Amino acid sequence: MKITNARVIVCSPGRNFVTLKIETDEGLTGIGDATLNGRELSVAAYLTEHVIPCLIGRDAHQIEDIWQYLYKGAYWRRGPVTMTAIAAVDTALWDIKAKAANLPLYQLLGGKSRTGVMVYGHANGRDIEQTVEEVLRYKEEGYLAIRAQSGVPGLEKVYGVGRGTMFYEPADADLPSEHDWSTAKYLEHTPKLFDAVRSAVGPDIHLLHDVHHRLTPIEAGRLGKALEPFNLFWMEDATPAENQESFRLIRQHTTTPLAVGEIFNSIWDCKDLIENQLIDYIRTTVVHAGGITQLRRIADLASLYQVRTGCHGATDLSPACMGAALHFDMWVPNFGIQEYMRHTEETDAVFPHAYSFADGMLHPGEAPGHGVDIDEKLAAKYPYKRAYLPVNRQQHDGTLWNW
Numbered sequence: 331m332k333i334t335n336a337r338v339i340v341c342s343p344g345r346n347f348v349t350l351k352i353e354t355d356e357g358l359t360g361i362g363d364a365t366l367n368g369r370e371l372s373v374a375a376y377l378t379e380h381v382i383p384c385l386i387g388r389d390a391h392q393i394e395d396i397w398q399y400l401y402k403g404a405y406w407r408r409g410p411v412t413m414t415a416i417a418a419v420d421t422a423l424w425d426i427k428a429k430a431a432n433l434p435l436y437q438l439l440g441g442k443s444r445t446g447v448m449v450y451g452h453a454n455g456r457d458i459e460q461t462v463e464e465v466l467r468y469k470e471e472g473y474l475a476i477r478a479q480s481g482v483p484g485l486e487k488v489y490g491v492g493r494g495t496m497f498y499e500p501a502d503a504d505l506p507s508e509h510d511w512s513t514a515k516y517l518e519h520t521p522k523l524f525d526a527v528r529s530a531v532g533p534d535i536h537l538l539h540d541v542h543h544r545l546t547p548i549e550a551g552r553l554g555k556a557l558e559p560f561n562l563f564w565m566e567d568a569t570p571a572e573n574q575e576s577f578r579l580i581r582q583h584t585t586t587p588l589a590v591g592e593i594f595n596s597i598w599d600c601k602d603l604i605e606n607q608l609i610d611y612i613r614t615t616v617v618h619a620g621g622i623t624q625l626r627r628i629a630d631l632a633s634l635y636q637v638r639t640g641c642h643g644a645t646d647l648s649p650a651c652m653g654a655a656l657h658f659d660m661w662v663p664n665f666g667i668q669e670y671m672r673h674t675e676e677t678d679a680v681f682p683h684a685y686s687f688a689d690g691m692l693h694p695g696e697a698p699g700h701g702v703d704i705d706e707k708l709a710a711k712y713p714y715k716r717a718y719l720p721v722n723r724q725q726h727d728g729t730l731w732n733w
């Protein structure tokens with residue numbers, strides 16, 4: 331089955347998405363997500379200018395060979411742009427292979443290992459009271475796991491707290507907006523938030539929190555320790571992960587489980603943290619970590635050390651990524667949890683999909699392939715709009731900080 335054509339579709343149904351569509355001489359097509367939030371057009375150009383010409387005429391079934399060809403053949407290995415582009419090709423090819431077999435993708439990976447994919451929803455509010463209300467709303471909707479983020483007194487805007495409540499979308503401006511940050515205020519507030527949330531929601535719901543890279547290692551150790559009484563499922567991205575040794579320091583101070591990896595793009599970024607058992611959950615997902623082909627390798631490595639998966643699933647990852655991730659989640663033996671930040675209705679309409687939510691779980695559906703398509707006519711009605719994630723500056727002197 332030969333690849334006859336491939337093209338990049340950029341659209342903005344409420345937010346920007348980049349999608350790769352591959353066509354074959356047998357009439358089968360597949361799609362893959364290629365969205366890199368705030369840097370979208372770099373991946374679109376990488377695919378159009380440098381990858382697509384190399385795909386035409388290749389056997390669509392040779393997924394592994396094409397992966398190696400794009401990875402080793404680029405000479406310049408790894409990096410978010412390259413790996414997102416490779417992921418898009420890989421996802422589209424797995425979609426095609428599963429359609430050719432007339433099977434849902436999870437069957438090709440090894441079949442179902444569970445009845446559904448446990449997800450965590452995002453509860454956020456401007457203060458503790460509103461966040462507690464939101465957590466209870468998610469519980470009411472059947473969620474088994476809930477991430478809680480709240481506004482911090484004295485800070486105007488913080489990561490994780492949006493304009494509306496059900497749909498959180500941080501990319502919001504033609505140029506990056508600038509927020510104030512105060513570690514002291516955040517550290518003072520967050521244990522109080524989880525004290526209130528845990529007593530309102532009871533012991534059975536899994537609670538999660540995303541620190542979003544904003545603490546130093548020793549501050550992260552202190553927060554993890556302070557949160558121990560509230561029994562978190564995980565504390566995510568407690569400190570920036572370029573210096574992975576720093577996780578050793580956090581580990582020495584807390585038994586709160588640690589999750590890392592949504593911004594990693596290769597197995598090499600994950601290796602030391604996993605092998606040294608410095609984390610409990612690995613957050614890489616299909617789109618930014620080289621597709622299904624590499625994600626399986628990361629998960630297999632993680633399984634040797636009892637590290638479980640927790641795929642990233644924010645709104646800037648398109649339904650095509652979510653669909654593929656859910657098939658992976660159905661199969662992967664060391665599954666932990668899947669993030670589920672709901673897309674808007676406009677996005678869902680552009681990407682018709684077979685997955686659905688019921689009783690705290692997502693189900694990938696039984697459609698052949700990964701079960702997600704793109705309505706190109708509808709997509710064309712939503713042209714690309716430049717948008718960026720915000721940046722943080724220290725409140726007292728304006729020093730640029732992590733957002």
Ligand SMILES: O=C(O)[C@@H](O)[C@@H](O)[C@H](O)[C@H](O)CO
Nearest residue numbers: 367540542592643644646669
């Ligand atoms: O855990 C998460 O979902 C995040 O950290 C994301 O919201 C992240 O900020 C975005 O994916 C950035 O594009």
Ligand SMILES: [Mg+2]
Nearest residue numbers: 540566567592
């Ligand atoms: Mg995160």
